[in-house]
Amino acid sequence: MHVDKNLLAQRAKWMGTLAKAAPDELRSAARRLTGLPGYEALRKPETGLVMVRGRMGGTGRAFNLGEMTMTRCAVRVENGHAGFGYVAGRNAWHAELAAYLDALLQDERFREDVMSGVIAPLEERRNQDRALRRAETLATKVDFFTMVRGEDNDA
Protein backbone atom coordinates (compact mmCIF):
# COMPACT_ATOMS: atom_id res chain seq x y z
CA MET A 1 0.00 0.00 0.00
CA HIS A 2 1.52 3.25 -1.14
CA VAL A 3 0.33 6.45 0.45
CA ASP A 4 1.16 9.78 -1.10
CA LYS A 5 1.78 12.15 1.85
CA ASN A 6 1.06 15.20 -0.24
CA LEU A 7 -2.25 13.87 -1.46
CA LEU A 8 -3.13 12.82 2.07
CA ALA A 9 -2.63 16.38 3.26
CA GLN A 10 -4.71 17.65 0.36
CA ARG A 11 -7.43 15.21 1.21
CA ALA A 12 -7.50 16.30 4.83
CA LYS A 13 -7.88 19.86 3.57
CA TRP A 14 -10.73 19.17 1.16
CA MET A 15 -12.55 17.02 3.69
CA GLY A 16 -12.34 19.96 6.06
CA THR A 17 -13.65 22.32 3.41
CA LEU A 18 -16.55 20.01 2.61
CA ALA A 19 -17.41 19.61 6.27
CA LYS A 20 -17.28 23.30 7.10
CA ALA A 21 -19.14 24.53 4.04
CA ALA A 22 -22.69 25.78 4.42
CA PRO A 23 -24.80 22.81 3.25
CA ASP A 24 -26.86 24.85 0.81
CA GLU A 25 -23.83 26.40 -0.83
CA LEU A 26 -22.20 23.00 -1.10
CA ARG A 27 -25.30 21.60 -2.74
CA SER A 28 -25.69 24.37 -5.27
CA ALA A 29 -22.00 24.15 -6.18
CA ALA A 30 -22.25 20.38 -6.59
CA ARG A 31 -25.34 20.71 -8.78
CA ARG A 32 -23.32 22.59 -11.36
CA LEU A 33 -21.10 19.53 -11.91
CA THR A 34 -22.04 17.24 -14.78
CA GLY A 35 -21.25 13.74 -15.98
CA LEU A 36 -20.92 12.29 -12.50
CA PRO A 37 -21.09 8.57 -11.69
CA GLY A 38 -23.68 7.01 -9.40
CA TYR A 39 -22.79 5.64 -5.99
CA GLU A 40 -23.88 3.19 -3.33
CA ALA A 41 -23.94 3.80 0.39
CA LEU A 42 -21.44 1.72 2.36
CA ARG A 43 -22.70 3.21 5.56
CA LYS A 44 -25.78 5.37 5.40
CA PRO A 45 -25.70 8.69 7.22
CA GLU A 46 -25.88 8.18 10.95
CA THR A 47 -25.85 10.73 13.73
CA GLY A 48 -24.00 10.28 16.97
CA LEU A 49 -21.75 11.91 19.49
CA VAL A 50 -18.03 12.36 19.33
CA MET A 51 -15.85 13.29 22.24
CA VAL A 52 -13.81 16.36 21.43
CA ARG A 53 -10.44 16.20 23.12
CA GLY A 54 -7.87 18.87 23.57
CA ARG A 55 -4.48 19.58 25.05
CA MET A 56 -3.62 22.66 27.05
CA GLY A 57 -1.35 24.72 24.87
CA GLY A 58 -1.35 21.89 22.36
CA THR A 59 1.24 19.96 24.34
CA GLY A 60 -0.26 19.06 27.73
CA ARG A 61 -2.08 15.93 28.68
CA ALA A 62 -5.19 15.19 26.61
CA PHE A 63 -8.46 16.05 28.31
CA ASN A 64 -12.09 15.68 27.26
CA LEU A 65 -13.48 19.02 26.24
CA GLY A 66 -17.01 17.75 25.68
CA GLU A 67 -19.20 15.85 23.26
CA MET A 68 -20.58 17.21 20.05
CA THR A 69 -23.22 15.94 17.64
CA MET A 70 -21.82 14.63 14.42
CA THR A 71 -23.15 12.87 11.34
CA ARG A 72 -21.05 10.53 9.25
CA CYS A 73 -21.49 8.67 6.01
CA ALA A 74 -19.46 6.43 3.70
CA VAL A 75 -20.18 5.83 0.01
CA ARG A 76 -18.54 4.20 -2.97
CA VAL A 77 -18.83 5.61 -6.47
CA GLU A 78 -19.33 3.22 -9.37
CA ASN A 79 -16.03 1.56 -10.33
CA GLY A 80 -14.25 3.83 -7.96
CA HIS A 81 -13.19 5.00 -4.62
CA ALA A 82 -14.73 4.99 -1.18
CA GLY A 83 -15.43 8.44 0.21
CA PHE A 84 -16.09 9.51 3.78
CA GLY A 85 -18.00 12.47 5.13
CA TYR A 86 -18.00 13.66 8.72
CA VAL A 87 -19.94 16.83 9.46
CA ALA A 88 -20.96 18.62 12.63
CA GLY A 89 -24.66 18.51 13.44
CA ARG A 90 -27.50 16.36 12.19
CA ASN A 91 -27.62 17.13 8.48
CA ALA A 92 -27.70 13.70 6.82
CA TRP A 93 -27.54 14.82 3.22
CA HIS A 94 -24.64 17.13 3.97
CA ALA A 95 -22.65 14.15 5.26
CA GLU A 96 -23.66 12.07 2.25
CA LEU A 97 -22.74 14.79 -0.22
CA ALA A 98 -19.42 15.38 1.53
CA ALA A 99 -18.67 11.64 1.34
CA TYR A 100 -19.60 11.50 -2.35
CA LEU A 101 -17.44 14.49 -3.24
CA ASP A 102 -14.56 13.05 -1.20
CA ALA A 103 -14.79 9.91 -3.31
CA LEU A 104 -14.82 11.93 -6.54
CA LEU A 105 -11.86 14.01 -5.42
CA GLN A 106 -9.77 10.88 -4.98
CA ASP A 107 -10.45 9.96 -8.58
CA GLU A 108 -8.18 11.62 -11.12
CA ARG A 109 -10.97 11.70 -13.68
CA PHE A 110 -13.02 14.08 -11.58
CA ARG A 111 -10.55 15.79 -9.29
CA GLU A 112 -9.93 18.86 -11.46
CA ASP A 113 -13.63 19.52 -12.03
CA VAL A 114 -14.59 19.15 -8.40
CA MET A 115 -11.62 21.17 -7.22
CA SER A 116 -12.37 24.11 -9.48
CA GLY A 117 -16.16 23.80 -9.34
CA VAL A 118 -16.72 23.13 -5.66
CA ILE A 119 -13.69 23.28 -3.42
CA ALA A 120 -12.08 26.45 -4.78
CA PRO A 121 -15.25 28.60 -4.59
CA LEU A 122 -16.07 27.30 -1.13
CA GLU A 123 -12.57 28.03 0.10
CA GLU A 124 -12.67 31.46 -1.42
CA ARG A 125 -16.01 32.11 0.19
CA ARG A 126 -14.66 30.98 3.51
CA ASN A 127 -11.59 33.18 3.22
CA GLN A 128 -13.81 36.14 2.39
CA ASP A 129 -15.99 35.50 5.41
CA ARG A 130 -12.95 35.27 7.58
CA ALA A 131 -11.45 38.45 6.17
CA LEU A 132 -14.74 40.21 6.73
CA ARG A 133 -15.02 39.04 10.30
CA ARG A 134 -11.43 39.93 10.91
CA ALA A 135 -11.96 43.42 9.53
CA GLU A 136 -15.05 43.89 11.65
CA THR A 137 -13.21 42.76 14.71
CA LEU A 138 -10.21 44.90 13.93
CA ALA A 139 -12.43 47.95 13.60
CA THR A 140 -13.33 47.68 17.25
CA LYS A 141 -9.83 47.04 18.40
CA VAL A 142 -8.74 49.20 21.29
CA ASP A 143 -5.13 50.20 21.53
CA PHE A 144 -4.14 50.72 25.08
CA PHE A 145 -1.61 53.42 25.54
CA THR A 146 -1.00 55.99 28.15
CA MET A 147 -2.92 59.08 27.40
CA VAL A 148 -1.12 62.35 27.57
CA ARG A 149 -2.00 63.60 30.96
CA GLY A 150 -3.81 66.84 30.61
CA GLU A 151 -2.65 69.57 32.83
CA ASP A 152 -6.24 70.65 33.34
CA ASN A 153 -5.48 74.18 32.30
CA ASP A 154 -8.55 75.91 31.12
CA ALA A 155 -8.78 76.18 27.45
Next chain:
Amino acid sequence: MLESRTQNALKPGFDDPVRDSQRVFRAVLAAMSRPGKIVELPESPALPAFDGLPQSALAALLALADLETPVLALSGMDAAGLADYLGFHCGCPAANGPEEAAFILVDGARFEENSPEFARLPRGDALYPDRSATVVMAVPGLGGGFGPLLHGPGINGEAVLEVEGLPESFWEFARNNADLYPLGLDFIFTRGSRLACLPRSIRPGAMSRLGDAPCT
Protein backbone atom coordinates in the same frame (compact mmCIF):
# COMPACT_ATOMS: atom_id res chain seq x y z
CA MET B 1 -2.50 6.32 -4.08
CA LEU B 2 -4.84 7.31 -1.31
CA GLU B 3 -6.83 4.21 -0.77
CA SER B 4 -5.76 1.28 1.30
CA ARG B 5 -6.77 -2.28 0.65
CA THR B 6 -9.23 -1.92 3.49
CA GLN B 7 -11.05 1.00 1.97
CA ASN B 8 -11.37 -0.63 -1.41
CA ALA B 9 -12.71 -3.83 0.05
CA LEU B 10 -15.50 -2.05 1.87
CA LYS B 11 -18.96 -3.38 1.23
CA PRO B 12 -22.37 -2.19 2.37
CA GLY B 13 -24.03 -3.42 5.56
CA PHE B 14 -27.68 -3.46 6.55
CA ASP B 15 -29.95 -1.31 4.42
CA ASP B 16 -31.49 0.22 7.54
CA PRO B 17 -28.91 -0.47 10.26
CA VAL B 18 -31.06 0.31 13.29
CA ARG B 19 -34.25 -1.54 12.34
CA ASP B 20 -32.58 -4.42 10.51
CA SER B 21 -30.25 -5.20 13.38
CA GLN B 22 -33.14 -5.01 15.82
CA ARG B 23 -35.11 -7.50 13.73
CA VAL B 24 -32.15 -9.85 13.53
CA PHE B 25 -31.47 -9.51 17.24
CA ARG B 26 -35.09 -10.42 17.98
CA ALA B 27 -34.86 -13.46 15.73
CA VAL B 28 -31.62 -14.68 17.33
CA LEU B 29 -33.14 -14.15 20.78
CA ALA B 30 -36.16 -16.22 19.76
CA ALA B 31 -33.92 -19.01 18.49
CA MET B 32 -31.63 -18.98 21.53
CA SER B 33 -34.53 -19.07 23.99
CA ARG B 34 -36.24 -21.95 22.11
CA PRO B 35 -33.35 -24.32 21.42
CA GLY B 36 -33.86 -26.20 18.19
CA LYS B 37 -36.32 -23.66 16.80
CA ILE B 38 -35.37 -22.62 13.29
CA VAL B 39 -35.87 -18.95 12.54
CA GLU B 40 -35.83 -17.28 9.17
CA LEU B 41 -34.04 -13.95 9.21
CA PRO B 42 -35.54 -10.98 7.40
CA GLU B 43 -34.08 -10.48 3.95
CA SER B 44 -31.10 -8.18 3.67
CA PRO B 45 -30.37 -7.95 -0.06
CA ALA B 46 -27.63 -5.39 0.45
CA LEU B 47 -25.37 -7.77 2.38
CA PRO B 48 -22.32 -9.00 0.48
CA ALA B 49 -21.37 -12.66 0.11
CA PHE B 50 -18.30 -14.01 1.87
CA ASP B 51 -16.83 -17.39 0.98
CA GLY B 52 -18.10 -20.13 3.23
CA LEU B 53 -20.27 -17.82 5.31
CA PRO B 54 -24.07 -18.05 5.23
CA GLN B 55 -25.94 -14.78 5.06
CA SER B 56 -27.66 -15.48 8.37
CA ALA B 57 -24.26 -15.73 10.08
CA LEU B 58 -23.20 -12.40 8.66
CA ALA B 59 -26.50 -10.78 9.66
CA ALA B 60 -26.24 -12.20 13.19
CA LEU B 61 -22.72 -10.83 13.54
CA LEU B 62 -23.75 -7.41 12.24
CA ALA B 63 -26.53 -7.33 14.83
CA LEU B 64 -24.55 -8.70 17.78
CA ALA B 65 -20.92 -7.60 17.42
CA ASP B 66 -19.77 -4.27 18.80
CA LEU B 67 -16.74 -2.48 20.19
CA GLU B 68 -16.38 -4.92 23.09
CA THR B 69 -16.65 -8.20 21.20
CA PRO B 70 -13.51 -9.40 19.42
CA VAL B 71 -14.41 -11.61 16.46
CA LEU B 72 -12.34 -14.48 15.11
CA ALA B 73 -12.82 -16.36 11.84
CA LEU B 74 -11.31 -19.84 11.56
CA SER B 75 -10.12 -21.73 8.49
CA GLY B 76 -12.61 -21.96 5.68
CA MET B 77 -13.52 -18.30 6.09
CA ASP B 78 -12.16 -15.15 4.51
CA ALA B 79 -10.75 -14.05 7.87
CA ALA B 80 -9.09 -10.81 6.77
CA GLY B 81 -12.05 -9.71 4.69
CA LEU B 82 -14.48 -10.44 7.50
CA ALA B 83 -12.36 -8.64 10.07
CA ASP B 84 -12.24 -5.53 7.83
CA TYR B 85 -15.94 -5.71 7.07
CA LEU B 86 -17.15 -6.24 10.62
CA GLY B 87 -14.62 -3.77 11.96
CA PHE B 88 -16.01 -1.11 9.67
CA HIS B 89 -19.68 -1.73 10.36
CA CYS B 90 -19.66 -2.82 14.01
CA GLY B 91 -16.38 -1.37 15.25
CA CYS B 92 -15.46 -4.77 16.65
CA PRO B 93 -11.78 -5.66 16.94
CA ALA B 94 -10.31 -8.76 15.31
CA ALA B 95 -9.37 -11.28 18.02
CA ASN B 96 -5.69 -12.20 18.10
CA GLY B 97 -6.46 -15.73 19.16
CA PRO B 98 -9.29 -17.96 20.35
CA GLU B 99 -8.65 -16.94 23.99
CA GLU B 100 -9.90 -13.41 23.44
CA ALA B 101 -12.74 -14.12 21.00
CA ALA B 102 -16.29 -13.19 21.95
CA PHE B 103 -17.60 -14.49 18.63
CA ILE B 104 -16.01 -17.17 16.52
CA LEU B 105 -16.99 -17.91 12.93
CA VAL B 106 -16.36 -21.45 11.85
CA ASP B 107 -17.29 -23.95 9.18
CA GLY B 108 -18.95 -26.83 11.02
CA ALA B 109 -17.79 -29.42 8.50
CA ARG B 110 -14.21 -28.51 9.47
CA PHE B 111 -14.80 -28.91 13.19
CA GLU B 112 -12.10 -31.54 13.60
CA GLU B 113 -9.28 -29.54 12.06
CA ASN B 114 -10.33 -26.54 14.17
CA SER B 115 -10.72 -28.41 17.45
CA PRO B 116 -7.45 -27.06 18.96
CA GLU B 117 -8.87 -23.55 18.58
CA PHE B 118 -12.17 -24.66 20.13
CA ALA B 119 -10.34 -25.94 23.18
CA ARG B 120 -8.89 -22.47 23.75
CA LEU B 121 -12.15 -20.50 23.55
CA PRO B 122 -13.17 -18.69 26.76
CA ARG B 123 -15.91 -20.46 28.79
CA GLY B 124 -16.38 -17.64 31.25
CA ASP B 125 -15.63 -17.99 34.93
CA ALA B 126 -17.72 -18.56 38.02
CA LEU B 127 -18.05 -14.85 38.72
CA TYR B 128 -18.66 -13.89 35.10
CA PRO B 129 -20.14 -16.80 33.15
CA ASP B 130 -21.06 -14.28 30.44
CA ARG B 131 -17.41 -13.83 29.54
CA SER B 132 -17.59 -16.78 27.20
CA ALA B 133 -17.52 -17.12 23.44
CA THR B 134 -20.46 -17.59 21.11
CA VAL B 135 -19.79 -19.94 18.21
CA VAL B 136 -21.39 -18.97 14.90
CA MET B 137 -21.20 -22.07 12.75
CA ALA B 138 -21.96 -22.66 9.10
CA VAL B 139 -23.57 -26.10 8.81
CA PRO B 140 -24.15 -28.31 5.76
CA GLY B 141 -27.78 -29.05 6.66
CA LEU B 142 -30.41 -27.19 8.66
CA GLY B 143 -34.08 -28.07 8.88
CA GLY B 144 -33.83 -31.53 7.34
CA GLY B 145 -35.92 -33.06 10.14
CA PHE B 146 -33.07 -34.98 11.78
CA GLY B 147 -30.52 -34.20 14.42
CA PRO B 148 -29.92 -34.60 18.14
CA LEU B 149 -32.92 -34.67 20.47
CA LEU B 150 -33.13 -31.86 22.98
CA HIS B 151 -34.97 -31.30 26.17
CA GLY B 152 -34.58 -28.79 28.95
CA PRO B 153 -35.20 -25.10 29.53
CA GLY B 154 -37.11 -23.41 26.72
CA ILE B 155 -38.38 -26.68 25.27
CA ASN B 156 -41.88 -27.98 25.74
CA GLY B 157 -41.25 -31.70 26.05
CA GLU B 158 -38.81 -32.62 23.36
CA ALA B 159 -37.35 -30.92 20.29
CA VAL B 160 -35.03 -31.89 17.48
CA LEU B 161 -32.06 -29.71 16.66
CA GLU B 162 -32.29 -30.22 12.92
CA VAL B 163 -28.61 -29.76 12.21
CA GLU B 164 -26.93 -32.24 9.90
CA GLY B 165 -23.47 -32.82 8.48
CA LEU B 166 -21.44 -32.22 11.64
CA PRO B 167 -18.98 -34.86 12.81
CA GLU B 168 -19.91 -37.01 15.81
CA SER B 169 -16.92 -35.48 17.63
CA PHE B 170 -18.71 -32.16 17.56
CA TRP B 171 -21.75 -33.53 19.38
CA GLU B 172 -19.43 -35.10 21.92
CA PHE B 173 -17.84 -31.68 22.33
CA ALA B 174 -21.27 -30.05 22.72
CA ARG B 175 -22.28 -32.57 25.41
CA ASN B 176 -19.09 -31.90 27.36
CA ASN B 177 -19.73 -28.22 26.93
CA ALA B 178 -23.19 -28.52 28.48
CA ASP B 179 -21.68 -30.32 31.47
CA LEU B 180 -19.75 -27.13 32.28
CA TYR B 181 -22.99 -25.22 32.88
CA PRO B 182 -23.27 -22.39 33.99
CA LEU B 183 -20.03 -21.90 32.10
CA GLY B 184 -19.56 -22.90 28.49
CA LEU B 185 -20.06 -21.89 24.89
CA ASP B 186 -23.28 -21.04 23.09
CA PHE B 187 -23.82 -22.11 19.50
CA ILE B 188 -25.61 -20.51 16.56
CA PHE B 189 -26.00 -22.84 13.58
CA THR B 190 -26.48 -21.02 10.29
CA ARG B 191 -27.35 -21.98 6.76
CA GLY B 192 -28.66 -19.67 4.03
CA SER B 193 -30.97 -17.16 5.64
CA ARG B 194 -31.94 -19.39 8.57
CA LEU B 195 -30.47 -20.22 11.94
CA ALA B 196 -31.01 -22.32 15.04
CA CYS B 197 -29.31 -22.18 18.42
CA LEU B 198 -27.96 -24.44 21.12
CA PRO B 199 -27.28 -22.65 24.41
CA ARG B 200 -25.00 -24.14 27.03
CA SER B 201 -28.05 -24.99 29.15
CA ILE B 202 -29.04 -27.86 26.84
CA ARG B 203 -27.22 -31.14 26.52
CA PRO B 204 -27.81 -32.58 23.05
CA GLY B 205 -29.03 -36.16 23.26
CA ALA B 206 -29.15 -39.09 20.87
CA MET B 207 -29.77 -38.55 17.18
CA SER B 208 -33.40 -38.63 16.18
CA ARG B 209 -34.44 -41.57 14.03
CA LEU B 210 -36.69 -41.48 11.05
CA GLY B 211 -40.18 -40.57 12.22
CA ASP B 212 -38.95 -39.07 15.48
CA ALA B 213 -39.32 -35.52 14.28
CA PRO B 214 -42.17 -34.04 16.29
CA CYS B 215 -45.07 -32.51 14.43
CA THR B 216 -45.04 -28.83 15.28
